[in-house]
Amino acid sequence: MVADGLRVLFCGINPGLMTAVTGHHFARPGNRFWPVLHLSGFTPRLLKPSEQGELPSYGLGITNVVARASARADELTAEEYREGGRLLALKVARLRPRWLAVVGVTAYRAAFDDRKAQVGPQERTIGDTRVWVLPNPSGLNAHWTAQTMAEEFARLRVAAEAETEA
Template sequence: MTRLGPADLEAARDRLVPDVVADGLRVLFCGINPGLMTAATGHHFARPGNRFWPVLHRSGFTPRLLKPSEQHELPALGLGITNVVARATARADELSAQEYREGGRILTAKVERLRPRWLAVVGVTAYRTAFGERRAVIGPQERTIGDTRIWVLPNPSGLNAHWTAQTMAAAYAELRAAAHGVDGPS
C-alpha cells in the first residue's frame, strides 16, 4: 500500500465509502463513520491502530486475520460493514447529534432492505445517539428492526482504551455465538 501523508488524509474528508453488504447477512457490522484513512483507501477500519480486523478474527468470525483490503471476502462469510454516518471525518466527535439521528433513520431503512439476522453497532455512544436509547449498554438490545436483532459492541478504535483486544474479542465472540445459535454452525 502506498504511504499516505497528511494532505492525502485531509483530501479524504467528507468522502463516502461504499458499504460491504449483501442481502440476508448473518451479521452487519456498523461503524460510527469512516475515518480519513478508511476514506483515503476505500477500506473499512483501515487505520493501523484500529482493532476491528484482529478482533473479528480472534472472536472467530473469520478463519484468518483479514486485511482491510480483503473486506470483499466478508459477504461470503455472512458478514458485512456499514456506518451510522456515511461521511468521513478525522474524529467521531466532529459529527453532530442531528447527523447521528439522520444516520439512524438511514441505517434503519438499509437494515429493512438488506434484512441481516443481526445488526452489530460498534460503539455504544453512537447507538445511543442514533436510536435515542440513552441507557443502552454493550450487548444484545431489546429493540429490533423488523426481524433483525441488534447487538452493541465496543468500538474497536485504538482510542477506546477501556477495552483490550482480548476483552473486546470476548464481547464479539458472544455475538458470534448468538448469531450461530440462530443460523446453526457455519
C-alpha cells in the first residue's frame, strides 16, 4: 500500500505469519496498529487490516523493512535488516512521502545502523523525507499501552499536518 506523495509512509518490521497468509499488514489479532492509528487521529474510524487499501485516501501508506515473513521479528538477521534499510531508503527516495514512520525502534536501529535512536523524530532524512520512529504495536511490546502509543502516533500526525498547512 504505497503511492507517490503520501503524508506518512508507515513501515513495519516484517510481515508476521498472519500477514503473510492474508496479505494484510498488522493482521494478527492483538496487534494494536489499526486501533492506535485510529486513536491517534490518523483515520476517522477504526480500519480492519483488510481495509488497508483505504490508507492512501488519508495520505497514508504502509510497507515493511524486511519482506520475509516470520513468526517473530527476532528471527531476522542483521544482514536482512541492513539490506531492508537499503531497499527502504530507495523506495522512500522514489515515492517521496513527507514522513517515513518506522514502527519499532529496534528495527530502525538495525536497518539504519543508528544504535542510539529513540522513539520520536530523527535527525536523518532520506532526500526531503523526514523520519520518525514509533513504538512497535505488537502485543509483545507491553510497556507501551494503546493510549501511550496513540499519543506518540498523534505527535507525528500533528507534525505532518503542520507541515501540510505551512
